[in-house]
Amino acid sequence: MSYQAIIITIGDELLIGQTIDTNSAWIAQELNKTGINVKRRIVVADKKADIAEALDASLPHADILFLTGGLGPTADDITKPMLCEYFGGNMVVNETVLAHVKQLFAKRNRPFLERNLKQAEVPDNCTVLFNRMGTAPGMWFEKDERIIISLPGVPFEMQTIVSEEAMPRIRERFKGNAIVHKTLMAIGVGESFIAEQIEDIETALPPHIHLAYLPTPGFVKLRLSSEGSDKEQLQREVDIHADLIRQRLGNVIAATEDIPLEEIVARALQLHRMSLGLAESCTGGYVANRITNVAGSSAFFKGSVVSYANEVKTNVLGVKKETLETVGAVSEATVIQMAENARSILKADITLSISGILGPGGGTAEKPVGLVWMAIAGPNKTISKSFHFFYDRPRNKEMAANAALNMIRLFLEDL
């Protein structure tokens, strides 16, 4: 038996494009772990009629309906009274919620205002889902054997309520089919090329295993999915086919799970017991930022000299003025000096340097926008490589950082 969920997101800000919806993706992942499929996602405006229309259209098709957004303290939030009315209840002050809201205001040294009293009102026909992280409680309604869960839109509040309050109740209620996903992260080659390489493996997949290609700026993600009653059996089958693909594609596959490239690099550094330092020019700290997103990165990451100005390249990194004057900052000679000097300054086992032109300005006929030089200095050798990216500034920065992290990965694999 397979259960279906629909996620309704409420908010004008999502319809005018001011906010990106990350909540739905997170909820979908949580539901998938429990074997519940998300059949559809809908975004509607902060309007009673539009919310009601979406509820009417979705309720017949979903075992579980999630609503997020529209529960905050200010005048533009209308979801709570609307749901109360839709499910035929009355608004009442909930004393537990009231005490919690007052305590939160005290802790944050903010005055408790008359309008905040409303935040403690809930419909009397729902189960309150406690919001440890904020003031707006979640709500659990039931109608015709279907579950309707309303949640605040602030991501970390929503996530806490789902993890701590909603999912335990959902797991108890719905025991569905197992769903198994496995993702291979391919880097450095295109979608069509991969498809051609593994065509025979793909054709021979059993009908209940589906392969999807997801191109992203860093990777082509290859996702194998399978649904059935025996989770262990599914996992074994998916693992076997994933392994066939991995062997065929070789070191193009950077990981066999959907983790960020910085996490892959962090694991490789720890495996080789090596520390990392950086000397970034055009990426402006972005590679260091990615590395330090990994919890525990202080165990292997020394630091970065973000030498955006040329005088920082000479004064701090000791790049020769002569080099900058003759071949320029975006050159093989410069990145080699940056990497090698940074290695002794930062006392790191390996260092990576980057210098390039990300655009929109700064390009010349000889050195066009998108040209990026990188070098890695290690205990026994220094390697250098140039890249050319063809996109706009944000995407070129993303591509350069991905290429840098991948260069570190391959350097470590080669040791």
Place this chain on the structure above:
Amino acid sequence: MSYQAIIITIGDELLIGQTIDTNSAWIAQELNKTGINVKRRIVVADKKADIAEALDASLPHADILFLTGGLGPTADDITKPMLCEYFGGNMVVNETVLAHVKQLFAKRNRPFLERNLKQAEVPDNCTVLFNRMGTAPGMWFEKDERIIISLPGVPFEMQTIVSEEAMPRIRERFKGNAIVHKTLMAIGVGESFIAEQIEDIETALPPHIHLAYLPTPGFVKLRLSSEGSDKEQLQREVDIHADLIRQRLGNVIAATEDIPLEEIVARALQLHRMSLGLAESCTGGYVANRITNVAGSSAFFKGSVVSYANEVKTNVLGVKKETLETVGAVSEATVIQMAENARSILKADITLSISGILGPGGGTAEKPVGLVWMAIAGPNKTISKSFHFFYDRPRNKEMAANAALNMIRLFLEDL
């Protein structure tokens, strides 16, 4: 007359939460500029039946329907033949598209494979929207006076097709009501507090001007929206009310348009003709990354010493060993030395330093997770401040970077 659009996004990856949908937000912004409202957004699976169901349900309610995703070269893409059938056409090879696809493959040094021939096939009942950036063309169908536009899911390809091919045709066809939005960026105070401060202004808003509160990790965005026939008149009215709010809230308002905090700081630096340097520990290059996201930042940004390891704080930034041994890296004395020494090392007019504990590990009773010290050294003074953030590692990093950028903004306002 007001026109309505619906955006349908196709992709299993969006329903299982593997990918975040940024395309819909971008399309919505473009449509808004032309006075077209997005009434609803829907995400459905890569399944013929689900796409058809969404089309059936949406066509009666929309003047324009956008579909994104499902047009790539690999086996999991089914949208193109499905749409062809839905609108009653036949697939034919389009010679212009074929020539373009072949040329793209040649430019990227990738072999043109048999399966890539399919990418040049289009339904014979659509207008092809040329995809300068990639291989999958956009398609423009018409049915019962409604427009249906199908686009590839890769963001920069989709954006180029919409800007260059779709929007000019849309603007020609639909001349609707004007929509005016204006957003004020409030920083450092909560949603309820703001609502209380401007209650009288909000109550006195004319009925056709709507105020919405959008809390984000960095800001509370206050968005005034208005729709009507006379765009200039709307703009004047919205500006007047925005100005009332801005005056009431004072320097809590960092900007009167929806721009990132780093852009606000960049403008302030350029206004004061001052250069910026950074000495980051716990934020690990994230503040430098934000600053260098601004195009043209090399005009005022010198660089950052990302001193993640204590030895980099001493060796590169010259923080006294004695200070680290007695009061530790997360202390007022350390950040003051970091900022003042970085100012001479990076030769910047002002420098900001950050040292803190973002978690999950590393906290003690005396210095808990979330404690962050910052200092700014300028030509005439150095100021320092401590913060305490209560969230998880990624959010603490975000909050710390926002606090740092805001501290620079206020420092410059005070000069």
